[in-house]
Each structure stands twice: as C-alpha cells, then as structure tokens.
Amino acid sequence: MSRFKALRLSHFLPSSLLLCAGIAAASLNTLNEFFTSLFNVLPTLLLTLGGAFCLIYARQRELFLLLVVYLAYFVLDTQADYYRAHGQARSDAALVFQLCSLLLPLLYGLYAAWLERTHLLRDLIARAAVLLAVGAVALALARRYPDAVLAWLAQIRWPTLQAEWMSMIQPAYPLFLLAFAVLLVQYLHQPRPLHAAQLLGLPGLCWMLPKTFLLAHGLNLMSSQVMLILVAAVAHEAYQMAFRDELTGLPGRRALNERLPRLGRNYVIAMADIDHFKQFNDTHGHDVGDQVLRVVASQLRKVGGGGKAFRFGGEEFTLVFSGKSLEECRPHLETVRQAIEAYSVQLRDQGSRPQDDRCGRQRRAGVAASRVSVTVSIGVAEKESDQRTPEEVLKAADQALYTAKAAGRNCVRVHGQNCRGAVRVATTSA
Structure with missing residues (x-):
C-alpha cells in the first residue's frame, strides 16, 4: 500500500485552526485586557504543563521544541518590553534578534527531526547538552565580539536574492526552508499528528520573528499558539493510542x-x-x-x-x-x-x-x-x-x-x- 494513503487532513486541521487563529488575533491593533493578561502568562503555563505532559508520554522531541520556542520568546520579549517602555531598542537588540533568527529555525528543525531512539534519561541529557553547547557558544561570541558577530550575521551574501520585505538576516530564510523540507519529508515518511504539528509550527515562527517589534501582541500570541499546537498534537496522539487500534485504524x-x-x-x-x-x-x-x-x-x-x-x-x-x-x-x-x-x-x-x-x-x-x-x-x-x-x-x-x-x-x-x-x-x- 502506498505510504501516501496514510496522509490525513485530520492531522493538519487542529494545528491549522490554531495557527490561523493566532495570526488573526496577533494582527488586531488592540486586545481585551483579559486576553492581554492571558497571553502574557500562557507561554510559561504551556511550558510547565505541556512539558510535564510530554515527559509523562516520553515525548522528548516536543519537550525540547517547547523549550526552544519559549527561550526565543523570553529573550525577544525582554527586548520588546524595553522597546515599548522607552520608545527605543536596547543597544544589543539587533544582535539578539539576528541570533534568534538564526538559532530558532536551526534548533527547531534539529529537535523536530531528532527521533527518540535511546533510553529516556540518556536522550534528555543528549538533547540538553546540545542546547547548552549551542547556547553557550552563541552567548560567549556575542559577549566577546558583539560588533564582529553582528556584522557577520547581517552581511548580505546573495545580493540578487535580497528583497525589501526581508527583515531577518539572509541565512535565516534558507534555514527555515531547509527545516521545513526536512519536516515535510519526515511527515510523508511517517504521517502522524505530531509530525504535522511540527511542520505547521515552523511557518508560525517564521511569521512571528519579523513582527516582534511591529505588533504589540505578535510575539506573545504566536509563541503561545505554536506551543499550544505542539501540546495539542501530543494530546491527539495520546488519544489515538488509547482509543484507536493501530493495526486496523478502527476505534478500539x-x-x-x-x-x-x-x-x-x-x-x-x-x-x-x-x-x-x-x-x-x-x-x-x-x-x-x-x-x-x-x-x-x-x-x-x-x-x-x-x-x-x-x-x-x-x-x-x-x-x-x-x-x-x-x-x-x-x-x-x-x-x-x-x-x-x-x-x-x-x-x-x-x-x-x-x-x-x-x-x-x-x-x-x-x-x-x-x-x-x-x-x-x-x-x-x-x-x-x-x-x-x-x-x-x-x-x-x-x-x-x-x-x-x-x-x-x-x-x-x-x-x-x-x-x-x-x-x-x-x-x-x-
């Protein structure tokens, strides 16, 4: 039987609805005070509760995807709060933003494609080691050579491909495309709700980054929605494990x-x-x-x-x-x-x-x-x-x-x- 027969619209429907709802809400000029307060704390709640949920079901990939998205949100939100409070960006805002634009698709694609194939504790230690190593190297270079790192990141390497709408560094776009291609192949090879959620979360992050300083709630809303997409996919697969027979596809x-x-x-x-x-x-x-x-x-x-x-x-x-x-x-x-x-x-x-x-x-x-x-x-x-x-x-x-x-x-x-x-x-x- 062709593997394409296992593709399901239901794998993408919940994630698509959440993604579209996040873009629509983030595009609004103002939000109700209740929703503003909610989305200020929702990323932290999703990391805490969703992370515990992922650990219960041994979903290390999704746990570290939540962590990567949250770290990017936390770092950028600090910069955005300073910008809104003082009317100008911090001196290191450009460097921090460009580093997030480079590392977010890189780490997101890496963890999404990194299958759980070893003991739970060893797998967690290996993923944490990679995250700490990448973060430590990036932080050390940014502190020691801030101007040189920013100049290297902002360098226009392909002038013919540069366009006015590009607000991120040039290497960020091929990294997003490469991560998307890898996750698309992963879904086609093994169609699952989790793989569909990982795939759709990536365009949400690509949409979010350029809106960090432009939309008042874009960062909070889209970070929350991407994390919610991942947690909902874990719950979807947990439901399937409990209620659907894997061999026949019928309810059990x-x-x-x-x-x-x-x-x-x-x-x-x-x-x-x-x-x-x-x-x-x-x-x-x-x-x-x-x-x-x-x-x-x-x-x-x-x-x-x-x-x-x-x-x-x-x-x-x-x-x-x-x-x-x-x-x-x-x-x-x-x-x-x-x-x-x-x-x-x-x-x-x-x-x-x-x-x-x-x-x-x-x-x-x-x-x-x-x-x-x-x-x-x-x-x-x-x-x-x-x-x-x-x-x-x-x-x-x-x-x-x-x-x-x-x-x-x-x-x-x-x-x-x-x-x-x-x-x-x-x-x-x-």
Whole structure:
C-alpha cells in the first residue's frame, strides 16, 4: 500500500485552526485586557504543563521544541518590553534578534527531526547538552565580539536574492526552508499528528520573528499558539493510542466502551468474527494475518445504515447502529458480509517484495499471485425489553455469533433465531 494513503487532513486541521487563529488575533491593533493578561502568562503555563505532559508520554522531541520556542520568546520579549517602555531598542537588540533568527529555525528543525531512539534519561541529557553547547557558544561570541558577530550575521551574501520585505538576516530564510523540507519529508515518511504539528509550527515562527517589534501582541500570541499546537498534537496522539487500534485504524475496545452508554433507547449491536483465523495464521504467518485483519477492517468501515465499526479484540469486530431497528440493519450486515467474501486477498512473498509500488504492480501483472478468500460470521442483537443495558445486548450479539459459527460460518445470525433461519452462503473459507 502506498505510504501516501496514510496522509490525513485530520492531522493538519487542529494545528491549522490554531495557527490561523493566532495570526488573526496577533494582527488586531488592540486586545481585551483579559486576553492581554492571558497571553502574557500562557507561554510559561504551556511550558510547565505541556512539558510535564510530554515527559509523562516520553515525548522528548516536543519537550525540547517547547523549550526552544519559549527561550526565543523570553529573550525577544525582554527586548520588546524595553522597546515599548522607552520608545527605543536596547543597544544589543539587533544582535539578539539576528541570533534568534538564526538559532530558532536551526534548533527547531534539529529537535523536530531528532527521533527518540535511546533510553529516556540518556536522550534528555543528549538533547540538553546540545542546547547548552549551542547556547553557550552563541552567548560567549556575542559577549566577546558583539560588533564582529553582528556584522557577520547581517552581511548580505546573495545580493540578487535580497528583497525589501526581508527583515531577518539572509541565512535565516534558507534555514527555515531547509527545516521545513526536512519536516515535510519526515511527515510523508511517517504521517502522524505530531509530525504535522511540527511542520505547521515552523511557518508560525517564521511569521512571528519579523513582527516582534511591529505588533504589540505578535510575539506573545504566536509563541503561545505554536506551543499550544505542539501540546495539542501530543494530546491527539495520546488519544489515538488509547482509543484507536493501530493495526486496523478502527476505534478500539476503549472507544467502544465509551460509546455504548450513549446509544439511546433503540440500537442494534453486531459481532463479527473472521472464520478459521487461527488456522489461517498458522498456515500463512502472522504478517499475512495482519493483512487479512486490515482488509476485513476496511470493508467493515464501509458498512451502511449509519453503522460504526470497532475492533473488539483479536479477530473480532463490533458494529454499532444507533437509533436503528434490526430490520433496518440486517441488509447492511449481509451486504458487508458479501463484500468481504468477494474480496480476494493476494498473498505475496514479503522477502522478495519490491520497495517501489510501480515495480510491484508490474511484477504482479506478470506473475499469478496466490490468492485466498476470507469470510466472516456475524451475530446481531437488538435492544429489547429483556436486555436493559448495552452490555447485555453485546452479550446477546456474541451468543448469536457462536450460533452463526455452529450454523456453518459465513452467515448473519440473529439472537434467538434457530440455525435454519440463518442467512448463509456455502463457500470455501480461509
């Protein structure tokens, strides 16, 4: 499957909304006193609470991204406060601003692309050492040779590329572009909400820096929004870890437990189980078994009638229909059963599988691949007077599933229905 199929608009939507809201709010001439006070303390709150949240979930990258953004905010905010209080910039304002313009994209891109691949404590020490080393060198050079460092930073190296709108030093722009390219490749290689948040946070910082002394609240607002984007992405992935099955992409057992109490008065619950899955796993291996689980999940996700699919566990899935009757849901269950039966799973030798999808398609076109069919058995139950809770309806659907297995598999079986009433198509199942 192409990696691009894993790209999701939902990865970018929360970060995009926060970014646009920050730009819109920062562009306002005045802010309510409450919001002004809030955004003055929000970066510190986000560093404290968000940093603790990142440590809990072992997100060292995001922790140091928060720290880098906060340090840049703190240093520049000190300069901006002096400028607003005295009507003129401090003597070292140009040097501090240009150093932040150079180091912020450099450190942000470095930490965002630095994967967590070692022990938590060692990783934290290594990242802290890099930050201290870079900061110490920059501070020492700025204190010892301020004029020489500023002249070197402000030097126009590419006159043909210089434009009037450029308020940062020239090397800052290629650094932002390089960091953006690296983070874009990282997201395309492994599409995740965190990688999308890191990618969108970078344009926010690039927009923020030139506005430091021009917009009264630009620095506070955009620093807060970028940090909030990162913290929200950590929370997004924490939610996915808890509520979404990683293999199939379906909501998991915890999400089902959250959904059951909110089904209302009328609902239908179905349990689906892949036929002979253990035998299939033993014959073809767990890699192919995972492929079958993904195929079945993709078909169950398409169930009509307002049904919602969940992975219950192992090779079992749950389908929930809120506000529906049994007669309304049964045709949709039969349709999805037939769709799974008609889907032919192609088995490939994983060891000889080419990395390039186009080469793989050409090879499959020339060589007949081994194919197997997969079937599912489905048990379904409706909310009735003798089943007062969703747990009881779920248990009844599970009992109907066992009856469907006993009736010959590859059928839809209703709770309380005898074997002769089962809808069944006799086929050879995997």
